[in-house]
Amino acid sequence: MQKTRTYVYLHILLLFYSLGAICSKFAGEAEFLSFPFFMYYGLLLTIMVIYAVFWQQILKVIPLTTAYASKAVTVIWGLVWGMLIFHETLTLQKAIGAGIIMFGIVMVVKADEE
Amino acid sequence: MKNEVMYGILFLFSVFISSVSQILLKKSAGKAYESKIREYLNPPVMIAYFIFFVSTLLTMFAYRYVPLSLGPVLEATGYLWVSLLGWFFLKERISRKKWIGLGIIIIGILFFNL
Numbered sequence: 415m416q417k418t419r420t421y422v423y424l425h426i427l428l429l430f431y432s433l434g435a436i437c438s439k440f441a442g443e444a445e446f447l448s449f450p451f452f453m454y455y456g457l458l459l460t461i462m463v464i465y466a467v468f469w470q471q472i473l474k475v476i477p478l479t480t481a482y483a484s485k486a487v488t489v490i491w492g493l494v495w496g497m498l499i500f501h502e503t504l505t506l507q508k509a510i511g512a513g514i515i516m517f518g519i520v521m522v523v524k525a526d527e528e
Numbered sequence: 529m530k531n532e533v534m535y536g537i538l539f540l541f542s543v544f545i546s547s548v549s550q551i552l553l554k555k556s557a558g559k560a561y562e563s564k565i566r567e568y569l570n571p572p573v574m575i576a577y578f579i580f581f582v583s584t585l586l587t588m589f590a591y592r593y594v595p596l597s598l599g600p601v602l603e604a605t606g607y608l609w610v611s612l613l614g615w616f617f618l619k620e621r622i623s624r625k626k627w628i629g630l631g632i633i634i635i636g637i638l639f640f641n642l
Contacts, residue, residue, distance in 0.1 A: 508597065518633035518636055
């Protein structure tokens, strides 16, 4: 049970990390040096700092390789947020591509374990 | 369409320099320092964080035209850069399984973008 809870925390943290990408995109789409630009970029940096702190904490209880393999889930969050917030389309091709990438990431990370 | 390609390349460059920054930090982590302050305030570490900061800016600019769903997909090239840079500068081994995993990531990225 304890372990499940840790993995839930890990994925909440990764979800939080994916919000940074949303801010990054909003900042990029805003007019350069405008208020929204600074606001979103500031938000991005804040998210990254908080993420870094909690990532260090999580690494104390989860193996490094497991944590990095789990990071592959950000590919899914990119697709989800892209669809929900930026109205991007999800095609079968993208879904398969994402699956292949995630498989590759897990393989790379697991190779380091050996 | 052309913008998406050009800014996609900018995004890839940003991921590359972020990987360079990671290798710099890793190289620096292996050394012994006089004090805790020196651990963070030495040229390689400061340069690494500066490069990382620049990377977040470039990524943000790239997101002007790069779809959010594509972001994490391109970020997956980071595994390739870190592995290659680690091999070249830190003499880290890349096992056969790792090469295969990296290849799968690349295939996934190409498939995603067909």
